Amino acid sequence: MKSISEAYKDHPINLHNIIPIDFKKVHELPESHTWPSLDQDSISDTSHDQVIPIIDLEDPNVMKLIGHACQTWGAFQITNHGIPISFLDEVESQSRKLFTLPSKQKLKALRTPDSVGGYGRPRMQPFFPKFLWQEGFTMVDKSATIDQTSKIWPHGDHTPFCRAMEEYQKKLKDLANRLLGVMLDSLKITNDDLRLTLLGSSSSLEDLKSEAPHTALQLNSYPACPNPNRAMGLASHTDTSLFTVLYQSRSRGLQIRANGIGWVTVPPVPGALVVNIGDLLHILTNGRFPSAVHRAIVNQSHHRLSIGYFYGPPCNSKIAPVRKLVDSNHPIRYRDLTWREYIGIKAKHFDKSLSFAAVNPQIDTNDQS
Numbered sequence: 001m002k003s004i005s006e007a008y009k010d011h012p013i014n015l016h017n018i019i020p021i022d023f024k025k026v027h028e029l030p031e032s033h034t035w036p037s038l039d040q041d042s043i044s045d046t047s048h049d050q051v052i053p054i055i056d057l058e059d060p061n062v063m064k065l066i067g068h069a070c071q072t073w074g075a076f077q078i079t080n081h082g083i084p085i086s087f088l089d090e091v092e093s094q095s096r097k098l099f100t101l102p103s104k105q106k107l108k109a110l111r112t113p114d115s116v117g118g119y120g121r122p123r124m125q126p127f128f129p130k131f132l133w134q135e136g137f138t139m140v141d142k143s144a145t146i147d148q149t150s151k152i153w154p155h156g157d158h159t160p161f162c163r164a165m166e167e168y169q170k171k172l173k174d175l176a177n178r179l180l181g182v183m184l185d186s187l188k189i190t191n192d193d194l195r196l197t198l199l200g201s202s203s204s205l206e207d208l209k210s211e212a213p214h215t216a217l218q219l220n221s222y223p224a225c226p227n228p229n230r231a232m233g234l235a236s237h238t239d240t241s242l243f244t245v246l247y248q249s250r251s252r253g254l255q256i257r258a259n260g261i262g263w264v265t266v267p268p269v270p271g272a273l274v275v276n277i278g279d280l281l282h283i284l285t286n287g288r289f290p291s292a293v294h295r296a297i298v299n300q301s302h303h304r305l306s307i308g309y310f311y312g313p314p315c316n317s318k319i320a321p322v323r324k325l326v327d328s329n330h331p332i333r334y335r336d337l338t339w340r341e342y343i344g345i346k347a348k349h350f351d352k353s354l355s356f357a358a359v360n361p362q363i364d365t366n367d368q369s
């Protein structure tokens with residue numbers, strides 16, 4: 001299979017859930033985009049000093065720190081990761097160039113109902129009765145991205161955008177491979193332990209890292225909003241990846257839901273990247289690394305961008321709880337499945353998906369609620 005775009009083909013989305021509104025023309029929050037007030041969301045953010053860990057990747061203790069963050073929060077920020085802030089600025093500015101174009105231009109790269117790549121509303125939109133205050137551009141397949149962006153910017157003007165996105169994905173792939181290694185080391189998981197799971201046709205983790213990871217790059221745009229208290233950027237969700245590396249630039253908006261605490265804002269740290277655990281690593285670790293429930297809220301004063309890199313194994317390789325993590329105190333919670341199968345489950349059941357992958361759905365019902 002070429003890429004995850006194939007896996008999404010079987011789960012088409014209705015056009016009205018794809019075409020974003022023209023945010024520039026909207027000066028009042030439309031009823032169609034009005035959510036219950038955020039104030040009624042019992043849990044606020046600023047009253048807590050809780051902040052997800054900020055980890056220096058060069059710290060000699062990095063394995064312990066990351067292992068601990070993954071078990072307790074399912075998310076952390078990293079600094080000293082080797083990607084220069086000047087390059088992050090460049091990627092952000094190329095993304096901004098796309099979203100500030102007139103709606104008519106962006107619609108030239110509109111996703112089709114059965115494709116995952118291109119411009120449009122977030123994939124999760126059909127699960128909500130109200131529209132999200134968000135537009136996105138998704139890249140899964142290089143040639144499709146070139147095709148779409150050259151429709152937006154003819155005469156070769158798409159080149160700087162594509163070059164920056166390509167380069168970014170290369171750098172992120174190396175970084176994500178490195179992070180996966182550290183995460184697995186922290187649980188003492190070896191190549192042999194992975195033989196029955198994850199590796200698929202690859203014979204070693206190194207093999208898997210060099211050719212196979214399947215990834216997606218998602219640019220999120222949240223225009224300034226006339227009534228941010230009643231709007232939602234991306235509603236509460238977990239990602240369908242092993243983990244996601246997110247650049248939220250310099251503006252706040254990302255919140256993580258912490259057990260017993262509530263929504264915690266992830267403060268932007270210049271040059272840092274946020275890592276959050278996705279459902280596939282949750283399954284692979286038998287719930288030891290819980291996938292992070294998170295959302296993005298919007299603001300009235302500026303146009304916020306974020307850039308997510310979704311990192312996963314090849315679509316057809318098996319995901320199953322690593323047997324080493326299963327014992328009488330930690331009985332097996334999830335059955336074996338492929339990413340492709342899980343995409344199907346997620347397309348149908350969204351936030352209930354983990355319980356549909358559970359060995360015992362009666363017990364495993366509250367993963368995300």
Ligand SMILES: C=C1C[C@]23C[C@H]1CC[C@H]2[C@@]12CCC[C@@](C)(C(=O)O1)[C@H]2[C@@H]3C(=O)O
Pocket residue numbers: 004116122123124125138215216218234237238239240241308310346
């Ligand atoms: C590889 C992925 C992961 C996707 C689908 C596809 C490309 C776009 C990703 C997102 C990005 C926005 C949140 C989310 C929930 C959504 O709606 O689209 C993500 C989804 C997932 O994590 O399931």
Ligand SMILES: O=C(O)CCC(=O)C(=O)O
Pocket residue numbers: 218220234239246248253254255294295296305306308
């Ligand atoms: O914009 C953000 O901070 C969150 C984005 C996100 O959760 C996603 O792209 O999956």
Ligand SMILES: [Fe+2]
Pocket residue numbers: 237238239244294
């Ligand atoms: Fe997300």
